[in-house]
Amino acid sequence: MNVGPRSCWRFGSPGSSPTQIKDLRATPRSKWDLLMKDVQCSIISVTKTDKQEAYVFSASSMFVSKRRFILKTCGTTLLMKALVPLLKLARDYSGFDSIQSFFYSRKNFTEPSHQGYPHQNFQEEIEFLNAIFPNGAAYCMGRINSDCWYLYTLDLPESQVINQPDQTLEILMSELDPAVMDQFYMKDGDTAKDVTRESGICDLIPGSVIDATLFNPCGYSMNGMKSDGTYCTIHITPEPEFSYVSFETNKSDLL
Numbered sequence: 001m002n003v004g005p006r007s008c009w010r011f012g013s014p015g016s017s018p019t020q021i022k023d024l025r026a027t028p029r030s031k032w033d034l035l036m037k038d039v040q041c042s043i044i045s046v047t048k049t050d051k052q053e054a055y056v057f058s059a060s061s062m063f064v065s066k067r068r069f070i071l072k073t074c075g076t077t078l079l080m081k082a083l084v085p086l087l088k089l090a091r092d093y094s095g096f097d098s099i100q101s102f103f104y105s106r107k108n109f110t111e112p113s114h115q116g117y118p119h120q121n122f123q124e125e126i127e128f129l130n131a132i133f134p135n136g137a138a139y140c141m142g143r144i145n146s147d148c149w150y151l152y153t154l155d156l157p158e159s160q161v162i163n164q165p166d167q168t169l170e171i172l173m174s175e176l177d178p179a180v181m182d183q184f185y186m187k188d189g190d191t192a193k194d195v196t197r198e199s200g201i202c203d204l205i206p207g208s209v210i211d212a213t214l215f216n217p218c219g220y221s222m223n224g225m226k227s228d229g230t231y232c233t234i235h236i237t238p239e240p241e242f243s244y245v246s247f248e249t250n251k252s253d254l255l
Contacts, residue, residue, distance in 0.1 A: 005079050005106035005119070006248075009069040009086070010166070011096035022095040023066045025053055031089055032062075038081040039073060047211040047223060054223035054231065056213050061223050061233045067100075068166070072248070074235065080104075080118050080128055087132075102133060104152040107172060110242075122150045169254050173245040181238035185218040195220060205232050205251055 011024065029046070032055070036042055041059040048054075052065035059077045063070040069086065073079045090096040104125075109115060118128035126138045129152050137155040142148030183199055192212035196202045201222060202210060208224035215221075220236040232249035 005073060005104060006170070007071045007079055007083075008101075008103040008166070009099060010101040011067050011069070011090050011094070012098065012100055022093075024064050024069055024090060024094050024096075025066065027064070027089050027093045031093070035082055035085050035089065036062075038085060039071075039077050039079055040081075041073060041077050044213055044221075045211055047209055047225065049209060049225045049227055051227065051229040052225060052231065054211060054225050054233075056211055056221050056223055060235055061221065063223070063231055063233075065229070067096075072233065072235075072246075074246075076114055076116060078116055078119060080125065083129075083132055099133075099154070101166070102136075102152075102154045104129065106150055108148050108150065125150075126152065166250075167252075168248055168250045171245075171247045173247075174243060176238070176243040176245060178238075178240045178243075181236070181240070181243055184214070184220045184236045184238040186214055186216045190214065192220070192222075196222060201234060205230065205249065208232065 029043075033043060036057065041057045043062075044056045044058060046053055046055050052063055052068075055062040055064070057073070060072040060074050061070075062072070069090075071079060071082060087099075109119075112121060118124050122138070122140070126136075129136050129138075133154055135155050137153055139151045139153075140148055141151065183195060192214040195214055196210060196212045201212075202208075205224055205226065208226050208230075210222055210224045212220065212222035218238050220234070220238075222234045224232045230249070230251050232247070232251065235244075235246045237244040
């Protein structure tokens with residue numbers, strides 16, 4: 001299992017008035033489908049609230065709000081292949097001609113040799129991103145010969161730094177209890193809704209609109225959203241050889 005990367009974009013010129021800024025959600029669904037072909041995954045379902053849209057993929061999730069775009073992928077998907085096409089979509093359908101913030105991060109890959117360009121190593125990713133963002137800054141947190149976390153973000157002038165907080169909590173788990181993971185195998189009569197309820201996932205953030213998928217023969221993904229813009233997403237690979245769970249949320253009282 002290769003723990004997948006996460007990318008978060010915020011669009012719009014810092015000096016623009018709200019009436020000048022359109023909405024990323026104006027992008028047609030057909031364009032998102034084409035974009036995900038570049039990433040090598042596909043959209044399974046979508047859920048919408050007044051604040052944002054949440055997409056469940058064959059390999060993770062995407063959240064789209066008025067000015068923010070979050071893409072999480074895993075396995076051998078090619079997240080960075082979405083970057084240049086996304087810039088064009090944001091310009092063509094939403095009227096955005098600049099990026100206020102960009103954030104890319106991932107854990108070191110367990111099987112880096114399985115990755116395709118431009119994800120074969122972090123240096124390759126840096127070079128790819130530098131060609132798009134001349135003001136990028138790359139970091140590594142942790143020991144480079146062990147588990148570590150890679151981060152690439154924009155080094156913006158203080159005058160362009162956005163004041164709106166955008167914090168998230170992300171938890172990654174591996175080597176999980178097979179008895180607990182057993183509930184995330186597809187069994188006769190079980191639905192994703194059943195698993196969401198019986199596992200207790202439905203109670204993590206009460207009041208969420210939940211869109212969950214149970215894969216055949218195993219695996220589980222869910223997106224949850226509240227009307228105030230809170231979101232959470234969970235992805236579970238239960239096989240004991242490479243069991244993995246990821247959880248992410250922007251719920252303020254968990255940060």
